[in-house]
Amino acid sequence: MNTLVALVPILPLLSFIVLGLNFKRLPKVVTSLMACGSVLVSFVLAVVLFFHVKEAGTAVNVTLFEWLPTASSSMGFSFVVDPISSLMILIVTGVGFLIHVYSIGYMFNDEGFNRFFAYMNLFVFSMLVLVLGSNYLMMFIGWEGVGLCSYLLIGFWFKNHDYNNAAKKAFIMNRIGDLGFLLGMFVLYYQFGSLDYQTVFAKATLLESGNMTLTIATMLLFVGAIGKSAQIPLFTWLPDAMAGPTPVSALIHAATMVTAGVYMVVRSQALFVLAPTTLMVIAIVGIITALFAATIAIFQNDIKKVLAYSTVSQLGYMFVGLGMGAFTGAMFHLTTHAFFKALLFLAAGSVIHAMSGEQDIRKMGGLRKAVPITWLVFLIGTIAISGIPPFSGFFSKDEILLHAFEHNKIIWVLGIVGSLMTAFYMFRLFFLTFAGTFRGSDTQKHHLHESPKSMTVPLAILAILSVFGGLINIPGVFGGSSELHMFLSPMYSAGKEVIVEVSHSTEILLMIIAVLGAIAMIAFAWFRFVKMAAIPISNDAKRPLFTNLLYHKYYIDEVYAFLIEKPMLWLSGILHWFDVQIVDRAVNSLGNSILWLGTKARPLQTGNIGFYMIVMVLSIVAFMVFGLMI
Amino acid sequence: MVDTIQLMPISYYLSLCSLLFAIGVVGVLIKRNALVIFMSIELMLNSINLLLAAFSVYHNNAAGQILVIFIMVVAAAEVAAGLSILVVTYRKNNSIDMNLLNQLKG
Numbered sequence: 001m002n003t004l005v006a007l008v009p010i011l012p013l014l015s016f017i018v019l020g021l022n023f024k025r026l027p028k029v030v031t032s033l034m035a036c037g038s039v040l041v042s043f044v045l046a047v048v049l050f051f052h053v054k055e056a057g058t059a060v061n062v063t064l065f066e067w068l069p070t071a072s073s074s075m076g077f078s079f080v081v082d083p084i085s086s087l088m089i090l091i092v093t094g095v096g097f098l099i100h101v102y103s104i105g106y107m108f109n110d111e112g113f114n115r116f117f118a119y120m121n122l123f124v125f126s127m128l129v130l131v132l133g134s135n136y137l138m139m140f141i142g143w144e145g146v147g148l149c150s151y152l153l154i155g156f157w158f159k160n161h162d163y164n165n166a167a168k169k170a171f172i173m174n175r176i177g178d179l180g181f182l183l184g185m186f187v188l189y190y191q192f193g194s195l196d197y198q199t200v201f202a203k204a205t206l207l208e209s210g211n212m213t214l215t216i217a218t219m220l221l222f223v224g225a226i227g228k229s230a231q232i233p234l235f236t237w238l239p240d241a242m243a244g245p246t247p248v249s250a251l252i253h254a255a256t257m258v259t260a261g262v263y264m265v266v267r268s269q270a271l272f273v274l275a276p277t278t279l280m281v282i283a284i285v286g287i288i289t290a291l292f293a294a295t296i297a298i299f300q301n302d303i304k305k306v307l308a309y310s311t312v313s314q315l316g317y318m319f320v321g322l323g324m325g326a327f328t329g330a331m332f333h334l335t336t337h338a339f340f341k342a343l344l345f346l347a348a349g350s351v352i353h354a355m356s357g358e359q360d361i362r363k364m365g366g367l368r369k370a371v372p373i374t375w376l377v378f379l380i381g382t383i384a385i386s387g388i389p390p391f392s393g394f395f396s397k398d399e400i401l402l403h404a405f406e407h408n409k410i411i412w413v414l415g416i417v418g419s420l421m422t423a424f425y426m427f428r429l430f431f432l433t434f435a436g437t438f439r440g441s442d443t444q445k446h447h448l449h450e451s452p453k454s455m456t457v458p459l460a461i462l463a464i465l466s467v468f469g470g471l472i473n474i475p476g477v478f479g480g481s482s483e484l485h486m487f488l489s490p491m492y493s494a495g496k497e498v499i500v501e502v503s504h505s506t507e508i509l510l511m512i513i514a515v516l517g518a519i520a521m522i523a524f525a526w527f528r529f530v531k532m533a534a535i536p537i538s539n540d541a542k543r544p545l546f547t548n549l550l551y552h553k554y555y556i557d558e559v560y561a562f563l564i565e566k567p568m569l570w571l572s573g574i575l576h577w578f579d580v581q582i583v584d585r586a587v588n589s590l591g592n593s594i595l596w597l598g599t600k601a602r603p604l605q606t607g608n609i610g611f612y613m614i615v616m617v618l619s620i621v622a623f624m625v626f627g628l629m630i
Numbered sequence: 631m632v633d634t635i636q637l638m639p640i641s642y643y644l645s646l647c648s649l650l651f652a653i654g655v656v657g658v659l660i661k662r663n664a665l666v667i668f669m670s671i672e673l674m675l676n677s678i679n680l681l682l683a684a685f686s687v688y689h690n691n692a693a694g695q696i697l698v699i700f701i702m703v704v705a706a707a708e709v710a711a712g713l714s715i716l717v718v719t720y721r722k723n724n725s726i727d728m729n730l731l732n733q734l735k736g
Binding site: 606608609614618 | 638659660662726729731732733
């Protein structure tokens with residue numbers, strides 16, 4: 001069993017090494033087989049491990065080697081497979097495998113085909129280390145690794161200047177969060193003398209709730225989550241990250257990497273439940289992000305940008321769940337979101353593929369006939385994210401909203417508003433893309449085609465998962481037994497678990513409100529974009545004030561540019577002047593004066609030995625005379 | 631024999647050695663022929679040697695005289711090295727004029 005655990009991350013790593021060293025030589029077939037095969041084997045191993053953990057009910061701990069032994073503690077290079085990480089490795093390798101297969105079709109004509117798969121395998125490896133690590137240091141290694149891969153893959157088409165900037169932006173924003181994570185680790189180590197999950201959690205449970213150190217530590221860890229999971233105020237990198245190839249958006253910026261923050265909080269549940277202040281902050285940040293991103297998404301016209309803001313918004317929901325103590329709910333939403341958002345992104349990729357690279361939904365329309373499979377799976381994904389039963393998104397979102405209702409009615413109301421907006425902007429996207437008449441150019445129309453098998457088959461599988469993914473955690477009100485919760489609950493520190501005690505009738509009433517609202521929103525979207533056939537106006541057209549604000553994403557990028565970039569450029573201007581005018585001048589004049597001295601002293605070296613001799617003799621005589629005089 | 635030497639005042643030796651040394655110095659300074667310069671250096675060396683031997687006898691201490699022998703041995707070795715340099719110089723320049731040896735001039 002221990003070897004299996006180690007093999008899960010090592011296989012993609014090996015594949016990465018082979019591909020990375022030979023990416024100019026290997027034929028595409030070999031690359032595809034190796035890249036997909038390694039992830040597939042990892043997935044099979046993950047399934048084996050998952051059922052092992054489920055049957056045995058105990059975690060598997062594997063220490064590959066002792067890494068940083070100190071006097072008081074030792075940091076092992078070790079993995080742990082317990083309910084949370086076994087669920088996560090299933091998602092990472094499962095969804096990862098499907099996206100790898102999809103990429104074969106999507107990237108086939110790209111000159112960087114092999115390089116792409118090398119990066120993707122490195123990403124899978126890093127993500128697996130992140131979720132499998134049994135201490136915060138291991139998590140941090142994976143945390144940084146996925147950040148690097150995200151950077152590499154956003155800037156995959158590095159010849160485009162804008163894409164490179166997007167990659168840098170993502171990296172720098174993540175870096176700010178990473179600093180928080182790092183400081184959080186320092187605080188934990190200072191307090192508990194260890195970074196090992198078990199040790200830290202065991203010692204933390206001895207502390208009282210609201211402990212100052214724990215609050216600081218969890219706040220700092222949450223800063224890391226803000227950066228990685230694109231929450232306010234560090235969310236602007238994620239929409240820009242859409243510069244990368246679409247499979248990358250699906251795998252990294254929707255299904256797995258951005259959920260690392262959620263995973264981290266669930267993993268550190270024992271710490272966070274002892275810091276109610278932090279949980280409150282998490283809930284507030286989450287709900288603001290959810291609403292903020294949803295409002296922006298309504299007015300975006302780039303198919304991937306809409307999905308990106310939708311991802312930010314859904315991540316906000318997960319954090320609301322975490323803040324409300326619905327740790328299972330957050331993990332549940334993470335899982336279903338991984339399914340339907342990966343599906344939506346891949347379907348969007350299929351649309352872009354069919355449209356010869358066009359991403360503007362104003363130039364699409366009427367694609368239903370041209371790409372029927374993509375149409376169907378996109379519809380499934382859209383319904384799932386809108387929260388219509390019995391699709392997966394309904395159950396997971398509902399669980400979070402239920403907890404919100406239980407704890408804080410204001411957040412619940414805001415959450416419902418957000419989910420209504422979700423239904424609206426997703427169906428707006430859907431109708432604009434697939435309904436109505438085609439609005440693109442004739443060349444594009446001529447070129448319209450359904451994607452190859454390697455793309456549609458993963459789409460179909462993800463569609464099935466999006467439909468039935470909710471079944472893993474059917475709540476009691478529908479006669480289910482909350483299986484996911486049962487599976488995960490041994491992970492939560494005893495007695496701190498949040499139990500919802502809403503009556504079944506209230507629960508059903510809440511669901512009806514949410515579903516009716518969503519249906520109303522869908523109807524509204526249908527009325528506006530199908531019946532009225534409204535097309536969003538062009539980029540530079542004049543908009544009413546509020547719409548304009550939303551269209552320009554609240555001018556957040558501009559605000560950041562004004563608040564941070566401008567003062568920084570101003571300061572660097574001054575420092576540059578100081579460097580050139582003062583430091584450089586001082587150093588250069590010193591050098592020049594030495595040179596000048598040299599030109600004056602050089603004639604002394606005549607090369608005439610007789611002259612040297614005379615100087616020597618005269619000097620000796622002078623010394624002697626001098627000696628005698630003293 | 632020893633008595634005879636001791637009968638001579640030490641100042642004679644001092645004068646003679648100083649004279650020899652001065653001749654050597656002047657020879658080094660004014661000559662351009664490397665061989666002559668070399669001989670002048672040897673002259674300086676031997677004048678000092680002679681003085682050492684004289685003082686040794688004067689103080690009735692044999693150690694100085696033994697030291698003189700050693701110096702001669704070392705000097706012989708030094709001469710061998712120096713002359714070989716001169717040979718190389720001659721082969722290269724076809725001359726042993728010291729003023730030609732200024733190629734390291736900065």
